[in-house]
Structure formats: C-alpha cells, structure tokens
Amino acid sequence: MTTRQHRTRQLLGLLLCINLACPIASFTISPTYVDNANTGYHGPPYDTWAHAATNIQDAIDQCSGGGLVLVTNGTYNFGGRTYSLGGNVTNRVVITNSITVQAVSTNPANTLIVGSPDLSPGLIVGGCYSGAVRCVYIGTNCTLAGFTLTNGYTSSNSVTVASQYGGGAYCQTNSVISNCVITSCGAYQYGGGIYALTNSVIVNCVISFNTALASANSAAGGGVFCVNGTIIGCLIVSNAAGTNSTSFNSACNGGGVYANYSSSIIGNVPSVVKIV
Secondary structure (H helix, E strand, O other): OOHHHHHHHHHHHHHHHHHOOOOOOOOOOOOEEEOOOOOOOOOOOOOOHHHOEOOHHHHHHHOOOOOEEEEOOEEEOOOOEOOHHHOOOEEEEEEOOOOEEEEOOOOHHHEEEEOEOOOOOOOOOOOOOOOOEEEEEEOOOOEEEOOEEEOOEOOOOOOOHHHHEOOOEEEOOOOEEEOOEEEOOEEOOEOOOEEEOOOOEEEOOEEEOOEEOOOOOOOEOOOEEEOOOEEEOOEEEOOEEOOOOOOOOEOOOOOOEEEOOOOEEEOOEOOOEEEO
C-alpha cells in the first residue's frame, strides 16, 4: 500500500467515525420497510419488518408522498428503472414524491446500493454505455441517507445529456444526500460520483475513487459536479476527470469538485476544486 492510499484510508475512517452517525428521521407517516433477506411474506404495503419489501424500489413505489423508507443491512444490486429527468440511463433506485430513503445502520458500509458498468466487448469508455446502471436518482425534495453507493455508471450513447451525468447519484433541485459513501463510480461527462443541481445539499459524505471518463476537455467533476448546490463537511479524495487524469483528485476541470460561483463549499477535506 502506498503512503497516499494509507493516508486516504485513515481519513476515510476518521470521517466515518466522526460524521456518519445518522439518526433515523422522525415522520408522522408510518414508514415502509426494506429487507432483502426477508424470506417470508413481502407484499405491499410493506408496513412492518416481517412484511418488508426485498428491494428498495418496491417500497418507494408504495410509500406515501413525503414519507420514509427504512432499509436494513444488505447489498441492493438488482432491479432498475429509467426516469426522464435523469436521462435515459437505468437507475438502480429512483426516489420521487419528496420521499426520504434511509439506512437503519449508522455505518454506510452495511447498506450498499450497487450499480453496474456496461461491459459489452469493444467499448472504450470505461463502462459508460447504454447498458450501464446508475446507483440512484434523487428527485426534487427527496433525501437519501446512510448508504454506500458503488459501481454506478452512466451512458455515453445518450438521447439526453442527463444520461451522461452522475454515476453514483443524480441529485435534482432541493434534494439531499447525507452520511453516504460514494465510491468507484463513473460518469461519461459530468460528476463521476455525484451530479448535483440547484439547492441540492451534499453533507457529511465520503466521495472517493470516482471518475468522469470523457476526454480532458469534456469531462468535469470526477467526484462532484455541482450547479448552485451546497457541499458541507465531506471528504473528497482520489477522484479524477478526463481520460488522461489518473492522479489524486486530478483534472483540468475539477478532479475533486467542479462547481459554479453560486455553489457553496464548506469544510471539505481535502478537495481539489474548480469554480467557474
């Protein structure tokens, strides 16, 4: 292990210990439940752990607007859905209707949402093609809390450019992603880890080893591409943007973060940022 890799792991562990304790939010609406190990009855309305859904999307679809979906430990790596505002790429999970999706565990390593690259023979875009699966689309006024998002990818062969953005998470306006680890994801153009739109908030997250994969002049924000959003208290390390950018938070267009002047970046370490 290199000195840089060792230091990165130390920082990851430190931030996890300090910041990633995520208490379960309080809601007046009864939650819906998800447990992918549930072998009993798991039909709607998924209103008890004994009757929990076995995949996150089923519980979201059943949940009332403004409600809460609680997800217990497990690896959630099956299913998928497209959503027009996030482009024509498949998402492992689509959150809409002002819903909060929250892991029960305070350790994101226990609850994973896993996307998928397109590994079709002959591709030269690092897994970004029409068969790729992004981890999560987070809609307006929605929240995702307490998960690890990994192995998510976007398309490069897209009908809409939004399909090329946000390999780990595509965050719509006024959305929140908190207390999550976003790692080893790839977007073809913008936001290898996260693509975040106006008034979205990224808080207390670890964002590492993500890549924006297009050529150096086209790719931006290996870790995060932020448009009028806010990034607070995150650890952003070892991300890259551009096919020739392979070093620590490297790129001409924000290996760690690419953000415009209306974005707020508060207390993040260490983060190589390009503000435009």
